[in-house]
Amino acid sequence: MIVDVQSLSKAYGSVQAVHELSFRVSPGHITGFLGPNGSGKSTTMRLMLGLDHGTGTTLYEGKRLVDHRPVTKVVGSHLDAKFFHPKRTARAHLQMMGSEAGVSRVRVDEVLELVGLQGVADKRPGGFSLGMGQRLGLATAILAEPQVLLLDEPANGLDPQSIQWLRDFLTHYAQRGNSVLVSSHLLSEMQLMADHLVVIARGRLIADESMSQFVSRSTKNDVLVRSSDAVRLAAELRAQGLGVAAETPEALAVTGAGTDRIGDIAFAAGITVRELVNRQASLEDAFLELTSESQDFAAGSDPGAMPADGGAR
Amino acid sequence: MSAALVYEWRRITSIRSTYVLVALFLVATGLVAYLVAQVTQGSFGDPGDGSDGMIGSGSVPLGVVMIAGTNFLSAIFVTTIAAQSFGHEYRYGLIRLTLSEYPRRWVIFTAKLIVVVVWVVALYLLSMVVAFAVVKIAGVAIDPVTSETWLQLLRAGLFLVGYSILAFMLTLITRNLVLGVVIPLLLGAVVEPLASAGLVDRLPWLPQYLPISAGQTFLNGGDDLGRGGVVFLAWVVGLSVIGLVQFARRDA
Numbered sequence A: 001m002i003v004d005v006q007s008l009s010k011a012y013g014s015v016q017a018v019h020e021l022s023f024r025v026s027p028g029h030i031t032g033f034l035g036p037n038g039s040g041k042s043t044t045m046r047l048m049l050g051l052d053h054g055t056g057t058t059l060y061e062g063k064r065l066v067d068h069r070p071v072t073k074v075v076g077s078h079l080d081a082k083f084f085h086p087k088r089t090a091r092a093h094l095q096m097m098g099s100e101a102g103v104s105r106v107r108v109d110e111v112l113e114l115v116g117l118q119g120v121a122d123k124r125p126g127g128f129s130l131g132m133g134q135r136l137g138l139a140t141a142i143l144a145e146p147q148v149l150l151l152d153e154p155a156n157g158l159d160p161q162s163i164q165w166l167r168d169f170l171t172h173y174a175q176r177g178n179s180v181l182v183s184s185h186l187l188s189e190m191q192l193m194a195d196h197l198v199v200i201a202r203g204r205l206i207a208d209e210s211m212s213q214f215v216s217r218s219t220k221n222d223v224l225v226r227s228s229d230a231v232r233l234a235a236e237l238r239a240q241g242l243g244v245a246a247e248t249p250e251a252l253a254v255t256g257a258g259t260d261r262i263g264d265i266a267f268a269a270g271i272t273v274r275e276l277v278n279r280q281a282s283l284e285d286a287f288l289e290l291t292s293e294s295q296d297f298a299a300g301s302d303p304g305a306m307p308a309d310g311g312a313r
Numbered sequence B: 001m002s003a004a005l006v007y008e009w010r011r012i013t014s015i016r017s018t019y020v021l022v023a024l025f026l027v028a029t030g031l032v033a034y035l036v037a038q039v040t041q042g043s044f045g046d047p048g049d050g051s052d053g054m055i056g057s058g059s060v061p062l063g064v065v066m067i068a069g070t071n072f073l074s075a076i077f078v079t080t081i082a083a084q085s086f087g088h089e090y091r092y093g094l095i096r097l098t099l100s101e102y103p104r105r106w107v108i109f110t111a112k113l114i115v116v117v118v119w120v121v122a123l124y125l126l127s128m129v130v131a132f133a134v135v136k137i138a139g140v141a142i143d144p145v146t147s148e149t150w151l152q153l154l155r156a157g158l159f160l161v162g163y164s165i166l167a168f169m170l171t172l173i174t175r176n177l178v179l180g181v182v183i184p185l186l187l188g189a190v191v192e193p194l195a196s197a198g199l200v201d202r203l204p205w206l207p208q209y210l211p212i213s214a215g216q217t218f219l220n221g222g223d224d225l226g227r228g229g230v231v232f233l234a235w236v237v238g239l240s241v242i243g244l245v246q247f248a249r250r251d252a
């Protein structure tokens, strides 16, 4: 099911949380939803679900959510790991949440087992850990087997095994023709999981493209060249208009050309090349570069610095 | 709508506090019924049946005892059940899950209201059984039931339903369970009596238009019964409209 987000805007008082945001979530793959803290990801998801009132529309296969029935077979959402009554057992919670789609008891058991909560199905979730809360939230989202999943930081608080499980689960879920939009600050995880990215900052769209396109925008996509005569090689490369930075006395980081051209330049100049490799930027590199100007809550740039008059009185 | 009713039914029946409140309600009602029977037995007969009543007649008017469920103590427990309807959902953020399932908000609003009214009516009927049993077990003689008794019981039931709806709406409007329970209670037990007494010279008509006072006028019967009922109903309907409009317009 295609989800069409059309110029969503939302202001809280003077804070413009989301501004004219449009993008599309397509079936068959996972769309990562990225943005710095306070950039409006959660607000966007609430707008998409009609929980918050803003302007703009979100169409699910051409129709608004309120015009679909059952709604829970269209979209399942998981916005917070704490959205349950602490005294209502996990099983009763799911049975209640399954009412709209008429979910059977068998399905409730199935989902509990799927997320690994079968052992605590009849326990009160008030005592659940953050990870268990995430599992219950995820179970709620997938209960009615919706065609669209909206997940807000579902990996937050999960242990490495669970994160891997979540990645596999979502990959399979998307491969079955469903649409998945998932936000996360775990960029290495996102790089493994998502095929497409929607990146926002200060409520505005920064990128809506494939993972590879986004990552290729980073300046950290470069070529490492090691040579016995790095100084002369650097001069030759610069003369050809390439970007060159010395990493060690004999290693250069080169941008602006691929390994073939750099090899040719070195050969023509008669310089021995000992290593020549393409280096790919990580999603984190690309994300940090492209959002560096639009971070609302940047921490002090030197994490090692202490406040001048901190400490003893 | 039927799915929303199922949702709400599962919600109310799947937390223990509902049953604890039911038990407390019935215990409080039994206690009050017993006390009322003891006091009534030794003092007066039923003025509602048209007779003057006989002091120390040794029997009690059934209607007076059986409306024990509408005393403020018992009502706290019923209104808490009503207030939890939205109160729990706002307290635990569950409202966002609920509204993603039922994006047409009036649907879940109506379902919750219906389920609450059904529970309050059922609890009121149960409280009458308890009150009757307590009086019987205590061996107190009961006056014959008249048509006025039935009307009195009906009015008391309507009062309890209206009072619960007030708590339900105040919880929705304030998004705070405690306020939803405490505001009607304070109004009825403290604010309205004080305001009425304090302003008796300047605003002698005031009590007629205060919500709980008007409800009690309706409950007690007498000449002002009709006006009390209308004023009470106006408050209930007015707050319901405000509650629904706000609920539909505000962010979840």
Ligand SMILES: Nc1ncnc2c1ncn2[C@@H]1O[C@H](COP(=O)(O)OP(=O)(O)OP(=O)(O)O)[C@@H](O)[C@H]1O
Residues within 6 Å of the ligand: A012, A015, A016, A017, A035, A036, A037, A038, A039, A040, A041, A042, A043, A044
């Ligand atoms: N209910 C609200 N009332 C007032 N302001 C809000 C509300 N919800 C969000 N905001 C503001 O809107 C902006 C976007 O917040 P939002 O929670 O959507 O960001 P986010 O991208 O999810 O951030 P994070 O990565 O920290 O979860 C922030 O400036 C936030 O302060």
Ligand SMILES: [Mg+2]
Residues within 6 Å of the ligand: A041, A042, A043, A152
């Ligand atoms: Mg967020």
